[in-house]
Amino acid sequence: EKVAITGVTGDAEIARIALMQVKDIPGVAARISKSLADANVHIQLIIQGIRHDQTNDFSLIISQEDAQHSQDILQRVSQEVKAQEIQVDTHVARVSVIGSGVASNPGVAARMFQALADNEINIQLISSSEIRIACIIQEDQLDSAIRALHEAFDLSNLERKTIST
């Protein structure tokens, strides 16, 4: 069964910063993102999952070179938003499957996740839209992830550059 996937992309030049257990009240997401916007830090991905008790985790994907600067900024905000902890990991990579088939074919996500699972690659974060599924994985697994997805989606021309999606 052929799905309309146009490419697999990977990027290891990223860092993941997470403010753990911030207050889950209006204004917190604005305060965090404004602090980085004011410093002109480009946020590549924002992922916030479901709340637990009255708190939530707020994860950001930024470039590796912005990691230290962003951590300093967020340290100052963390008090205000009552973050229990700030976790920074620069040893992560993003791997994405892109194409119009993501939306129209429910099997694309399962195929992507299965290809990663078959290669013992644990998925740390997931952010998906109608045309793209992005997974954050360990940086040292990026090459095998791209190879596995290349095979799973039968792609002949592989792209290893980042593209805006």
Place this chain on the structure above:
Amino acid sequence: EKVAITGVTGDAEIARIALMQVKDIPGVAARISKSLADANVHIQLIIQGIRHDQTNDFSLIISQEDAQHSQDILQRVSQEVKAQEIQVDTHVARVSVIGSGVASNPGVAARMFQALADNEINIQLISSSEIRIACIIQEDQLDSAIRALHEAFDLSNLERKTIST
């Protein structure tokens, strides 16, 4: 300051299903998404945040009409992936800001979140990409969210339909 935002879209015909505290090991995401793909359920968004002690929460946005059927399917899978709980909420809506300016201008996310905060709208889930930021909010706040974003981004032509992004 003008940002290149092409529209604000909203959709109240959705449901949020979350498998709480699944095992954070390879294969779990594949098992969950495959169970829905096999039943031809279209997953609109997948959001998975950061792990806590070897477990993770796996949130799905689907159409409201798929909610009951999906819940039944996931009940059967939850044992296998050791989900502590399945949370279903059909009283949610998705509001998105879309445009090339999302990527190039770090202030877009802060402006979106601030507009929601100013209207006392709590953001339950966030999934963003380079061209789109989607927030899951309470269904009964969708109209005020769209109005607030319309004002914040100075959009004259408002789109209330869902588009593939």
